[in-house]
Amino acid sequence: MQLKNPDLLRHQCLINGQWLSATEGGVIEVTNPANGELVGVVPKMGKAETAVAIEGANVAFQAWREYTAKERGTLLRKWFDLIMANQADLALIMTIEQGKPLAESMGEIAFAAAYVDWFAEEGKRVYGDLIPATQRNRQLVVMKEPVGVCAAVTPWNFPAAMITRKAAPALAAGCTIVIKPASQTPFSALALCYLAEQAGIPAGVINVVTGDSGAIGTELSTNPTVRKLSFTGSTSVGIKLMEQSASTVKKVTMELGGNAPFIVFNDADLDAAVEGAIVSKFRNSGQTCVCANRILVQEGVYEEFIKRFTIAVNALKLGNGMEPGVTSGPVIDAKAVKFMTALVDDAKAKGGKIVAGGKVGDLPGTFFEPTLVAYASEDMRVAKEEIFGPIAPVFAFKDEADAIRLANDTEYGLACYLYTNDNKRIWKMSSKLEYGMVGINVSLVATEVAPFGGMKASGVGREGSKYGIDDYLEIKYLCIET
Numbered sequence: 001m002q003l004k005n006p007d008l009l010r011h012q013c014l015i016n017g018q019w020l021s022a023t024e025g026g027v028i029e030v031t032n033p034a035n036g037e038l039v040g041v042v043p044k045m046g047k048a049e050t051a052v053a054i055e056g057a058n059v060a061f062q063a064w065r066e067y068t069a070k071e072r073g074t075l076l077r078k079w080f081d082l083i084m085a086n087q088a089d090l091a092l093i094m095t096i097e098q099g100k101p102l103a104e105s106m107g108e109i110a111f112a113a114a115y116v117d118w119f120a121e122e123g124k125r126v127y128g129d130l131i132p133a134t135q136r137n138r139q140l141v142v143m144k145e146p147v148g149v150c151a152a153v154t155p156w157n158f159p160a161a162m163i164t165r166k167a168a169p170a171l172a173a174g175c176t177i178v179i180k181p182a183s184q185t186p187f188s189a190l191a192l193c194y195l196a197e198q199a200g201i202p203a204g205v206i207n208v209v210t211g212d213s214g215a216i217g218t219e220l221s222t223n224p225t226v227r228k229l230s231f232t233g234s235t236s237v238g239i240k241l242m243e244q245s246a247s248t249v250k251k252v253t254m255e256l257g258g259n260a261p262f263i264v265f266n267d268a269d270l271d272a273a274v275e276g277a278i279v280s281k282f283r284n285s286g287q288t289c290v291c292a293n294r295i296l297v298q299e300g301v302y303e304e305f306i307k308r309f310t311i312a313v314n315a316l317k318l319g320n321g322m323e324p325g326v327t328s329g330p331v332i333d334a335k336a337v338k339f340m341t342a343l344v345d346d347a348k349a350k351g352g353k354i355v356a357g358g359k360v361g362d363l364p365g366t367f368f369e370p371t372l373v374a375y376a377s378e379d380m381r382v383a384k385e386e387i388f389g390p391i392a393p394v395f396a397f398k399d400e401a402d403a404i405r406l407a408n409d410t411e412y413g414l415a416c417y418l419y420t421n422d423n424k425r426i427w428k429m430s431s432k433l434e435y436g437m438v439g440i441n442v443s444l445v446a447t448e449v450a451p452f453g454g455m456k457a458s459g460v461g462r463e464g465s466k467y468g469i470d471d472y473l474e475i476k477y478l479c480i481e482t
């Protein structure tokens with residue numbers, strides 16, 4: 001890997017300001033999903049190293065909380081500046097360990113940095129209250145204080161943004177953090193924390209532990225010193241972490257699975273809907289929690305939509321994300337390829353028509369072709385399961401009531417998309433759609449200034465926006481005799 005700044009590629013974990021190997025010397029291998037080549041190894045740490053990191057974060061918290069919000073903001077902005085100055089190298093690391101096209105990696109690094117920039121400022125707007133007393137000789141004061149040591153467990157699909165979306169509000173609030181990145185994409189997290197250290201963020205404030213996710217996760221979720229746990233990943237793991245966190249009554253933020261409906265009415269701008277469906281469905285080869293998982297098209301435009309969408313899907317270029325012009329990289333591993341094949345086989349067996357793609361990619365890595373399933377039906381696995389890959393099932397619906405019924409027929413409630421130009425319908429549908437985020441003639445909704453998150457099996461809490469720092473704060477009420 002030819003980096004301008006080779007120091008960014010870290011093979012040890014940052015704990016209490018020291019770069020350490022696993023106590024017992026174990027390592028986990030990281031491979032490039034585009035070709036199966038070894039990228040490098042990181043420490044296989046466990047409970048013991050995690051406990052050391054938590055204790056160190058607690059010691060660092062005592063001093064970090066005494067920094068003013070402005071002082072913390074200045075350091076966060078230096079971190080932002082270093083991330084952007086190293087954007088090309090960080091994007092290269094991401095594409096090689098995760099597979100997404102380089103242009104998407106460049107975009108994710110900027111997106112990740114935007115959270116640092118946003119919370120560098122938000123920390124300075126953590127206000128309290130002075131409440132008019134109900135009794136004479138009383139002052140009622142509300143203060144907000146950092147919760148303390150935080151933990152973050154993050155997924156492989158956004159190896160940088162999911163780190164800063166948690167670390168930035170934590171640090172801005174005056175908390176410290178221990179991060180457990182996905183084992184398939186640890187180098188992005190390690191590089192970001194190296195830059196945090198270079199920015200002058202004190203030892204122990206931000207820590208990364210790689211290795212045995214079960215052992216590390218159990219320590220993070222049951223150690224009483226940890227007061228807040230933020231998780232992004234599957235609903236099943238999220239539930240497990242919530243259960244484990246309950247024993248010490250931690251605050252939790254859970255950004256979990258999704259099953260986004262992408263609804264296209266007869267009156268929609270069809271070219272805009274096709275373009276939006278391509279972006280929402282095939283970004284990161286469909287490996288995002290907010291990807292269009294079910295495309296619902298009203299009967300009047302169904303055939304025309306299929307015709308135009310087929311052309312657009314066939315125009316996608318599958319390949320190594322390092323190659324110019326590649327729009328679709330590999331899926332994360334062989335297990336994902338096997339899952340895609342099973343979903344396509346199930347759809348075909350139940351009457352679906354594969355009008356684009358449908359096969360394992362004829363390339364050395366773990367590739368699956370961008371796929372379009374026409375005439376999809378509710379009994380198919382693609383209607384109920386989170387695809388988390390490059391398969392676009394297109395369902396037909398009759399009217400608004402049918403669209404709402406289909407759209408809400410899932411245990412998830414993260415993101416959904418609505419393409420129509422009828423204003424009355426926009427407000428009526430938006431109020432009935434059971435989702436935390438609604439894109440209206442828009443297919444990319446995530447931004448650092450807006451609350452990201454969902455309901456039902458998609459999790460609890462919001463990240464980003466003015467709301468994103470609240471879960472890193474405790475409210476303290478002072479009742480003072482005057």
Ligand SMILES: NC(=O)C1=CN([C@@H]2O[C@H](COP(=O)(O)OP(=O)(O)OC[C@H]3O[C@@H](n4cnc5c(N)ncnc54)[C@H](OP(=O)(O)O)[C@@H]3O)[C@@H](O)[C@H]2O)C=CC1
Nearest residue numbers: 154155156181182183213217233234237255256257258289
């Ligand atoms: N709502 C959202 O914003 C997002 C949701 N997701 C969801 O995550 C899923 C795909 O991502 P994926 O990474 O496979 O999800 P996983 O839940 O398998 O993994 C997420 C993280 O949890 C860790 N982990 C796994 N098992 C445990 C455990 N027992 N205790 C503690 N940590 C554990 C993993 O570590 P390791 O890598 O070592 O296994 C990884 O760091 C999809 O369902 C997707 O929808 C993904 C991204 C965003």
Ligand SMILES: O=C(O)[C@H](O)CS(=O)(=O)O
Nearest residue numbers: 157158287288289290446
């Ligand atoms: O993890 C994800 O899937 C991301 O949160 C999606 S987004 O924020 O990049 O839209």
